[in-house]
Amino acid sequence: MRALSAIQLGPENPYVGFGAGARDLYTPVIPALEMPADYQEGAKLPLGPEDMDMIRALEADPNIIKSVGGNIINVMTYLSSHGLPMRFVGALGVDDGASTAIRSHLNRFGIQDATVTKEGYQPSYSRIRRVEGKSREISGAPRTPILEAVERAEWAAHLRTAGAVGASSLNSLKLNSWIMEDTPEGTSIFYNPGGGEFRAYGPQLINIMHRRVRSGKGPVTGLALNDTEMMEMHGLFIADMNEKYLRELAENLTREHAGGVALRVLCTMDKAGFIIAENGDSQVYAAKVVEKPEDTTAAGDESNAANQMAMMEGLDPDCSAEVIREAGHLCVQHIGNTHRKPYALAA
Numbered sequence: 001m002r003a004l005s006a007i008q009l010g011p012e013n014p015y016v017g018f019g020a021g022a023r024d025l026y027t028p029v030i031p032a033l034e035m036p037a038d039y040q041e042g043a044k045l046p047l048g049p050e051d052m053d054m055i056r057a058l059e060a061d062p063n064i065i066k067s068v069g070g071n072i073i074n075v076m077t078y079l080s081s082h083g084l085p086m087r088f089v090g091a092l093g094v095d096d097g098a099s100t101a102i103r104s105h106l107n108r109f110g111i112q113d114a115t116v117t118k119e120g121y122q123p124s125y126s127r128i129r130r131v132e133g134k135s136r137e138i139s140g141a142p143r144t145p146i147l148e149a150v151e152r153a154e155w156a157a158h159l160r161t162a163g164a165v166g167a168s169s170l171n172s173l174k175l176n177s178w179i180m181e182d183t184p185e186g187t188s189i190f191y192n193p194g195g196g197e198f199r200a201y202g203p204q205l206i207n208i209m210h211r212r213v214r215s216g217k218g219p220v221t222g223l224a225l226n227d228t229e230m231m232e233m234h235g236l237f238i239a240d241m242n243e244k245y246l247r248e249l250a251e252n253l254t255r256e257h258a259g260g261v262a263l264r265v266l267c268t269m270d271k272a273g274f275i276i277a278e279n280g281d282s283q284v285y286a287a288k289v290v291e292k293p294e295d296t297t298a299a300g301d302e303s304n305a306a307n308q309m310a311m312m313e314g315l316d317p318d319c320s321a322e323v324i325r326e327a328g329h330l331c332v333q334h335i336g337n338t339h340r341k342p343y344a345l346a347a
Contacts, residue, residue: 006314007188007221013163014085014112018155018179019072019170020143021090021105022124023098024297024336025058026065029130047125047141055125055141059097067336068105069126071168071192074301077337078327079309080109087112089158091121091149098123109342114158118149128297138297147172156182163187164221164312168301169194173201173208180212180220188221190308191262192301195229202233209261222311223262224304227269230254247284251275255282264317266307266324268300274324276307276317285321293332302331 009015047055058064073088080086088106092099092115102123106113124143130136155175159165159182167179171194183189193205213219225233227250234253247269254267258277267275273287293299306327310320334340 007164007312009085009163009312011085013161014087015076015079015164015166016087016089016114016158016162017072017076017166017168018089018158018175019166019168020070020123020146021068021073021088021092021098021102022070022126022143023059023101024067024069024126024128025055026067026295026335027058027127027129028063029132032132045137045139047127047139051139051141055127056097058127065335065338066101067338068102069298069336070102070124071194071301072166073102073105074298074337075166075168075190075192075305075308076111077105077109077340078302078305080111081340081342082309084309084312085112085163086110087114087158087162089114089155091116091118091144091146092123093117093121093144094119096122098125105337109340116149116154118144120144121149126297128295130295136296145172146170147175150175152178152182155179159183159187164190164308166190166192166308168192169197171197173204176205176208180208181215183217185217188312190222190224190304190311191220192224192304193229195226195232198225198229198232202229202235206233206257206261213261219260220262222264222266222304222308223257224266224268224300224307226300227267227272230267247272251277251282251284255280258282264307264311266304268303268328270299274303274321276321276324278317283317283321285325288325288329290329290332295335296332298336299328299332302327 076086088111121144125141127139230253254265254275254277258265259279265277271289273285275284303324306324310323
């Protein structure tokens with residue numbers, strides 16, 4: 001498979017990331033839990049308004065490890081720590097704890113803050129209970145919808161000045177459509193819808209990408225998702241499949257989209273590795289497994305970010321796979337983004 005052309009970024013045409021930040025709160029390791037019967041690894045159990053007192057107590061607890069996350073923030077933190085110019089476009093509240101933490105994180109990593117500030121806007125919270133063994137429980141307080149805080153004209157202005165665009169977990173068909181319709185021809189889009197979006201309207205996300213192709217603007221540069229999301233995008237149910245068939249089907253579907261709606265598709269498969277498909281060809285790559293990972297919450301985002309960086313450097317799939325493999329291996333040995341150093345401090 002061939003390499004793609006390198007992408008040049010600079011202060012006037014940075015990578016512009018669209019999405020939402022989150023506040024992640026990690027408990028100390030606790031004994032193994034009996035998870036609810038319908039719980040899926042990586043899914044979030046809901047937290048309601050009545051749980052915010054618990055969230056505030058966790059924020060004040062010195063034994064709780066606190067980090068900033070969210071799909072696009074995780075990606076941009078990785079890219080920024082490797083020296084790429086970044087601008088974050090989204091929404092934040094005025095002085096709530098999560099918004100304050102996200103702003104501090106952006107400033108620390110030199111990511112330009114182009115968020116809309118709106119009174120009453122609440123980023124999401126995640127309580128991550130680290131559990132003995134290989135399981136974990138994530139409970140999430142949902143964020144205020146981004147759509148309630150942003151205007152299309154403002155997003156379009158950022159899209160016009162972007163050297164590359166990243167869009168993750170927008171949780172709105174309208175916002176996803178803005179990205180596809182308003183990003184100029186020739187500007188690379190790295191696209192990573194969230195799991196909830198695939199479950200809610202996966203086929204419509206495919207149609208949005210197809211509409212961009214039919215408009216003459218071409219396919220997105222990179223599409224990233226995991227095997228569960230790939231199945232959900234096509235209305236398939238993983239519970240009905242054995243592992244071998246799941247892997248084969250994931251590779252077939254990944255290959256189907258490469259060269260159609262996306263120049264390259266990355267499909268991660270946890271410890272089973274990952275698939276890279278480009279120009280109708282595909283290859284399965286083994287993961288560099290860590291037997292006792294500290295935190296796998298952002299492993300998919302880290303793989304996505306590493307693939308994006310490799311593509312922006314014009315690396316072919318085999319060389320990209322080495323970058324992805326190493327990024328995932330290092331990511332799961334640390335908790336959140338607390339371990340990463342800004343580029344200016346890296347040596």
